[in-house]
Amino acid sequence: MREILVIGSVALDTIASPSGYSKEILGGSATYFSISASFFAPVNLVATIGMDFPEKYKKTMKSFGLDLEGLEVKEGKTFRWEGSYVKDLNCAETIETQLNVFAEFKPCLPKRYEKSKYIFLANIDPDLQIFILKKFAGKRFIGCDSMNHWIKNKNRSLKNMIKKTSIIFLNDTEAKMLSGESNMLKAGKYLLSMGPEFAVVKRGEYGAILFSKNFTFMVPAYLLEDVKDPTGAGDTFAGGFMGYLAKMDKISEKNIKNALLWGSVMASFTVQDFSINRFLKLNKRDVEKRHKKFKQLISI
């Protein structure tokens, strides 16, 4: 088992969904990723928060055993995002984004984090992602995420960054946008041609596809009756995926395929409640139980 390092955002989210309204709840890509990954391996988190970040949320994060030495507290307010799923449960409508201290985020890595073999660059400015990558020499397994904003506005930096990673995680809209291909198979091939060894395309309620030079692997998404808030599903997915690989510490076809299953399982929990609330009531046995049910759902 290896430690895993994530660099991303910690946020206060305000969410409206058909299941209700929740104000200033714990969110952010690094939060979702790390809590998910913590079920598999020790996690070091690098992010920034403001002076107003509630102590109780810090406690929550610590309760998952996260190493928060890299969580920098800055003068100012914490990053806030407000979104709504009232019109479409599968697609967030952004109501408001307040970058606050996140606008000046300059990741500062505790020295000992630099030994990390498994690294996840969550969705931040690709120039920052490149800045972080420069700190790591030698063989690492590096995952990254991005979004439409960077595909449009920092395309060259994004491509330079992706070239240096081992695996890229995008949703289907982003994969089609970045590749300029409307066909999923062509989009997947394009992502690989950019440099990474693996590309994962997340399709929300329809599952995920893993592309690599040697094999392709597809999983549907776990069927749920109660979807309350899809925020963070993608980062939770990546957390389960990278977390499982860090636990196994061997990049093989079998482990990569199984990682896609574990990612799907972790994502299925996230959407069942607001924020990371579902994980507060979850233990490793619950996770293993759902993994078993998921395997039954897709095996002959």
Next chain:
Amino acid sequence: MREILVIGSVALDTIASPSGYSKEILGGSATYFSISASFFAPVNLVATIGMDFPEKYKKTMKSFGLDLEGLEVKEGKTFRWEGSYVKDLNCAETIETQLNVFAEFKPCLPKRYEKSKYIFLANIDPDLQIFILKKFAGKRFIGCDSMNHWIKNKNRSLKNMIKKTSIIFLNDTEAKMLSGESNMLKAGKYLLSMGPEFAVVKRGEYGAILFSKNFTFMVPAYLLEDVKDPTGAGDTFAGGFMGYLAKMDKISEKNIKNALLWGSVMASFTVQDFSINRFLKLNKRDVEKRHKKFKQLISI
């Protein structure tokens, strides 16, 4: 191996898609179903055509070994449908429907067809589907399909018909519409509560889900670079599914799950060309080869 019987439409389709335009090509639910099923078991077809039905299409159908004694030729013109996928490759826009002889379709079954153990009631008026069901006493394995038009306009007949079948095939929009549930798992449970032992929900490029009281099984769709014309994919899917079951002649969990794979494989061929053209160049070895590739795509 058992014979399989299908009752549905034989049509002349005019299709526009991003890949081109094809006028008065061979189509119809019974056509797609039976050509697909013919790769697994002998097929008896019941449908009606007009005097204008091209001899070459009859020859094409015979080349797949279909028994056409039930294909009635009526005074008048053949059923015509014109559709376009130019705006959205995943969703047909109907340009024109000319029912012609299909408006008066009163299925006339050759006596020897009444022994059929595997029967597929393709998408026709549910009152006709009930009329057909009355001809069959004793244990049969009966599949059915339907569409939004009948869900809206003949809801009671449709429900009476579904109650008497073994398996229902619907696409996701139809399943949600019929059940009144926007959640797929709830929709699947509702379909089962209507009576059939199995319910298959087809999700187009996202695969299919099979619901039953004892197990649920999901498959993604085979990834393709060349999708030319999705017409008939659903009927081809049902043809592969029912054809495989007729071939095995045993309703077990394993066979049902495998049938979902074979259905997916057959549907993946249909969309690669207009009409049933892809099947003209296809032999059983090609089908087995893709089945093997599909299994690799979804197995750990």
